[in-house]
């Protein structure tokens with residue numbers, strides 16, 4: 001969805017959004033029924049956790065490191081879910097957050113590639129995708145996280 005500002009090649013080299021430390025486990029994608037079924041076809045032993053109403057992949061901590069890799073990540077080939085990856089992953093580094101009772105689309109400061117792009121360019125894309133993103137958030141409200149300082153607000157939902 002973000003190919004206007006982020007190429008597949010850039011993502012394939014980086015993969016930062018597919019690994020987490022214990023502080024950003026909240027960033028792990030919300031898993032819908034469809035994604036769960038597909039993930040279980042790929043990895044029948046995969047377990048899930050639940051937090052704040054959201055279904056999430058259970059991830060194992062790397063030995064001696066505060067690091068968790070998404071179980072769907074093939075480090076050579078990328079995401080094993082392909083085009084059917086969770087919606088959160090399809091729009092990352094954009095996120096939907098609740099800012100003082102309004103839903104907003106924000107830019108994560110973690111993506112090293114998009115964060116360097118002109119903000120006007122990223123905002124234009126967020127505005128263009130807003131109807132689709134907010135419609136998905138209607139279906140999966142668990143993807144809306146409380147606002148975190150440092151995330152750039154790009155688009156505010158119109159009332």
Ligand code: SF4
Pocket residue numbers: 017018019029070071072073074078079080081085086089
């Ligand atoms: S589901 Fe795929 S894109 Fe999303 S975090 Fe896991 S490996 Fe990365």
